[in-house]
Amino acid sequence: MFVIAAGIVLLNVAIYLVMSSIYKRFHIPVLLPALTATFAVVVLLLYFEIPYDTYMIGGQWINKLLGPAVVSLAYPLYKQRHVLRHNLPAILGGTIIGLLVGMFSGILLALAFGFSKLYVLSILPKSITTPVAIQISSNLGGESSLTSVFVMIAGFTGAIGGPYIMRLFRIKSSVGIGIGLGTASHALGTAKALEYGEESVSMSSVAMTVCAIVGSCVGPFVAWIMYSLIG
Amino acid sequence: MRILRIIAQVLFLYLFSLLGEYLQQLLHLPIPGSIVGLLLLFVLLLCKIVPVKWIEDGSTAVLAYLPLFFIPATAGIVNHMDIFSGRGLLLIGILIVSSVLTMVVAAHFSHWLALLSKKSKREKGNES
Numbered sequence: 249m250f251v252i253a254a255g256i257v258l259l260n261v262a263i264y265l266v267m268s269s270i271y272k273r274f275h276i277p278v279l280l281p282a283l284t285a286t287f288a289v290v291v292l293l294l295y296f297e298i299p300y301d302t303y304m305i306g307g308q309w310i311n312k313l314l315g316p317a318v319v320s321l322a323y324p325l326y327k328q329r330h331v332l333r334h335n336l337p338a339i340l341g342g343t344i345i346g347l348l349v350g351m352f353s354g355i356l357l358a359l360a361f362g363f364s365k366l367y368v369l370s371i372l373p374k375s376i377t378t379p380v381a382i383q384i385s386s387n388l389g390g391e392s393s394l395t396s397v398f399v400m401i402a403g404f405t406g407a408i409g410g411p412y413i414m415r416l417f418r419i420k421s422s423v424g425i426g427i428g429l430g431t432a433s434h435a436l437g438t439a440k441a442l443e444y445g446e447e448s449v450s451m452s453s454v455a456m457t458v459c460a461i462v463g464s465c466v467g468p469f470v471a472w473i474m475y476s477l478i479g
Numbered sequence: 480m481r482i483l484r485i486i487a488q489v490l491f492l493y494l495f496s497l498l499g500e501y502l503q504q505l506l507h508l509p510i511p512g513s514i515v516g517l518l519l520l521f522v523l524l525l526c527k528i529v530p531v532k533w534i535e536d537g538s539t540a541v542l543a544y545l546p547l548f549f550i551p552a553t554a555g556i557v558n559h560m561d562i563f564s565g566r567g568l569l570l571i572g573i574l575i576v577s578s579v580l581t582m583v584v585a586a587h588f589s590h591w592l593a594l595l596s597k598k599s600k601r602e603k604g605n606e607s
Contacts, residue, residue: 260547260550260551261547263550264544264546264547264550268546280546281546281547282546282549282550282553285546285547285550286549286550286553286554286556289550289554290554290556290557293554293557294557294560300554300555300557300558303551303554304551307550307551307554308551310547310548310550310551311548311551311552313489313541313548314513314548314549314552315493315496315497315499315500315512315513315516316489316492316493316495316496316513316541317541317542317545317548318496318513318514318516318517319492319493319495319496319499319513319516319517319520320492320534320537320538320541320542321517321542322517322518322520322521322524322534322538323531323534323535323538323539323542324538324542325517325521326521326524326525326531327531329525335589335593335596337592337593337595337596338589338590338592338593338596339589341588341589341592342585342586342588342589342590342592343585343589345584345585345588346581346582346584346585346586346588346589347581347585349580349581349584349585350577350578350580350581353576353577353580353581354573354574354577357573357576357577358570358573361569361573363570367570371570371573371574371577374574374577374578375578375581377514378549378552379511379513380510380511380514383509383511393555393558393559394559396552396555397555397556397559397562398570398574400549400552400553400556401571401574401575401578402574402577402578402581403549405574405575405578405579405582406578406582409575409579410582413579413582413583414586417583417586417587419583419586419587419590421590421593423589423590423593424586424587424589424590424593425586427585427586427589428581428582428583428585428586428589429582431581431582431585432578432579432581432582432585433578433582435545435549436546436549437582438545439545439546442542442545455585457514457517457518460510460511460514461510461514464509464510465509
């Protein structure tokens with residue numbers, strides 16, 4: 249068992265290192281390691297018909313590092329504490345409005361296209377970091393495994409599309425870039441914000457944190473408002 | 480030596496996420512344990528109870544490899560491959576449109592608020 253787990257972990261790390269060296273050389277957003285490495289893993293699983301549960305014997309060890317990875321965001325937060333204090337209204341205002349727009353637009357579009365309540369509720373927390381989104385979704389009556397896939401799609405929208413969106417909508421300030429990426433695309437967006445410099449990263453990680461806290465509080469209200477309006 | 484320091488510091492960060500999970504269960508908080516741990520560590524750093532030196536190398540190392548930690552969770556998509564066919568594709572479109580909207584609104588609104596507070600600070604400065 250241990251050998252299998254260690255093998256899977258090593259394989260993951262190897263795939264990741266190869267993909268990130270490719271990304272470093274070409275630097276095209278579509279080659280983002282989180283995407284290409286995941287794609288390679290998915291292809292391997294499907295081709296060799298390995299069940300996800302078997303893969304997770306090793307995968308869960310990497311998954312366990314998500315906790316300390318979230319905690320380590322305290323470091324850029326602390327280093328940028330002065331910037332944060334001076335921009336508090338911008339951070340709170342931008343994040344909360346963005347979060348509400350994201351929740352309502354997601355639900356309304358899903359309803360407009362006739363998706364069932366299960367899908368609508370699973371979409372609601374899509375811009376919130378996976379561990380929180382799963383909790384919100386299952387509390388509301390959504391399907392947590394669907395939610396985690398939706399969270400990833402929201403994340404990749406920012407991580408891959410981010411630079412194009414910033415150019416198209418003329419978002420230039422590091423405050424705007426950071427808050428936008430963190431609010432819409434949680435940790436994947438924050439990983440992208442690393443490329444825009446320290447100020448954007450701290451903005452993004454604060455936005456992600458505020459999103460998680462506020463999102464878990466307002467999520468039930470947003471769902472309740474939608475269904476009392478529609479019936 | 481540096482590698483040992485990084486491992487020790489990552490274990491220290493892991494301790495905070497465990498502590499956060501414990502507090503979350505104890506106090507029935509709606510926010511997840513890792514975020515409780517983040518807030519806790521941030522406060523301790525601000526109060527100078529935990530010196531930055533204790534987490535600096537570990538945090539930098541973890542953040543440098545951040546995308547690696549998402550791979551197993553994202554690979555869970557193998558159980559939902561039907562999303563990539565038929566009406567499922569519509570769902571992906573909805574998610575992208577809604578995420579772009581979220582990003583643009585959050586970015587522009589926060590930028591506007593930042594300008595606004597800068598202006599009001601300057602006006603206050605002129606009055607006094």
